Amino acid sequence: MEGRKGYKFLNWARTYSCTPLLYFEPSTLQEIQELLGRAKRExxxxxxxxxxxxxxxxxxxxDYMISLRKFNRVLEVDTQRMTVKVxxxxxxxxxxxxxxKHGLALSNLGxxxxxxxxxxxxxxxxxxxxxxxxxxTHVLSLDLLVASGEVLHCSRTSNTDVFLASxxxxxxxxxxxxxxxxxxxAFKLHQQQMVTTLDKVLENLEEHISACDHFRFCWYPHTDNVIYWYCNRTKRPVKKEGSWFWNYGVGYYSLEFMYWLSSFWSGLVPFINHTYYKLVYGVPAETVARSDKVFGFECLFKQYVMEWAIPRAETAKALNELKRWIEINKFPAHFPVEVRFVKKDDIWLSPAHGRDSCYINIVMYRPYGKLISHADYWAAFQKIVTAVGGRPHWAKDHTLGRDQLQELYPKFKEFAALRKKLDPTDMFMNDYLRQVFEMQSDEAAGRRTFAEVTV
Ligand SMILES: Cc1cc2nc3c(=O)[nH]c(=O)nc-3n(C[C@H](O)[C@H](O)[C@H](O)COP(=O)(O)OP(=O)(O)OC[C@H]3O[C@@H](n4cnc5c(N)ncnc54)[C@H](O)[C@@H]3O)c2cc1C
Incomplete structure (x- = not known):
């Protein structure tokens, strides 16, 4: 199939871009196999x-970018087993x-x-x-097309290693x-929004986590304020209680403008965080809706983000350290610092591998696409979380290299060996993956110094 030249790939936040030599949108397995064959030859x-x-x-x-946006068919729905193959x-x-439409739903979502x-x-x-x-963890089996053109069917009982790596x-x-x-x-979720302080939520963390199916909280830097949410499966009738401030876009547009103003005078940020907490979110509220509608979270506008998974028992230590750093350095940290909890698993490179985890996500918005300084904040946060064994969210910024990652992941070396076996010519490598699998930490830190980029 013909590839497109001059295609510019931009990530959602418009913080990273690239221009692949050729861009393809295959819609069949055979087309993808042919593309891999061509990439190998060339x-x-x-x-x-x-x-x-x-x-x-x-x-x-x-080099070659393959988008799978046209490779999106549903192959099988089994309503008895409640599975879907796609x-x-x-x-x-x-x-x-x-x-x-089949009476089904995904159990959990980001x-x-x-x-x-x-x-x-x-x-x-x-x-x-x-x-x-x-x-x-909800995936039962998968088919992996490897560099040789072969498709490996993997599950917990067949090609188990490839499965747990993939x-x-x-x-x-x-x-x-x-x-x-x-x-x-298919289920509905009952979401209760409540308010507390950082100290209190950290004191009662385990009770909160076990009090509901899906617990998360957001802390507002420069304040002690926390909003937390309990979500439970429910049979209650649908109930929507949104704030007019957000429903009609007033919150969105005014917040972007306020953070834009704060890019000239950072002293505004504590005021913004405090005001938006009080006026907008700091009101207890309830919602009952289809599960996926409740799992979704309004991420507002373009942003830089960084997220790490730490052992759950280290949550209070890491957050208190972060709070202290922000206060001492008077860094104009935007809200929210989002905190979520994930059960441990046995997936080789999952940040929750072998330990119940707390994920902490920090954010700096880019109002009207503006470049907003965040490198010091990112570096400080990385230092705080790595001190308690933090593992980076793979999709987000970090400067760890192979030596540090293999300390963090018991299965890292096995993963790297399997990768080399399945992809002996490094067909699937890019700069990010070279950082992860080849660079030592000092070299990795040089490649990615939390470059303050906008594209
Ligand atoms: C607004 C926003 C909110 C987010 N919220 C969350 C959240 O709540 N929780 C969370 O954990 N993350 C969150 N993320 C991060 C997001 O979930 C990850 O970045 C995810 O990987 C994005 O999927 P994508 O389809 O866009 O993949 P891409 O960004 O396009 O690709 C990511 C990686 O997946 C690989 N890949 C994609 N498809 C395949 C395939 N078929 N086979 C092999 N490799 C493949 C790519 O090669 C690449 O290495 C959020 C991101 C944004 C922008």
């Missing part, structure tokens, strides 16, 4: 792109719209559904819930062409 690297939501250069390449380019939004299943699996995308693992493969093992996902009966 000694080109290949990058599969999902929906480009990763806030790093993990999906970038200057092509990996399908977006979670497409799945969320399809599943209720904040956005504009991402592909393949992309969600590749980076161990997660939602929240003490008894819920990353999205990949459930968070970073796009480095091959192309996940399809996956079978365990769903559950």
């Amino acid at each position: 000694r080109k690297h290949v990058k599969v792109a999902g929906c480009g939501h990763s806030p790093s250069d993990i999906a970038c390449t200057t 092509e990996a380019g399908i977006s979670l939004a497409e799945l969320n719209n399809l599943l209720p 904040s956005v559904d504009g991402i592909s299943l393949g992309g969600a699996m590749a980076t161990a995308t997660h939602g929240t819930g003490g008894e819920y693992g990353v999205v990949s 459930l968070c493969g970073l796009g480095s093992l091959g192309v996940v062409v399809s996956a079978t996902v365990q769903c559950e009966a």
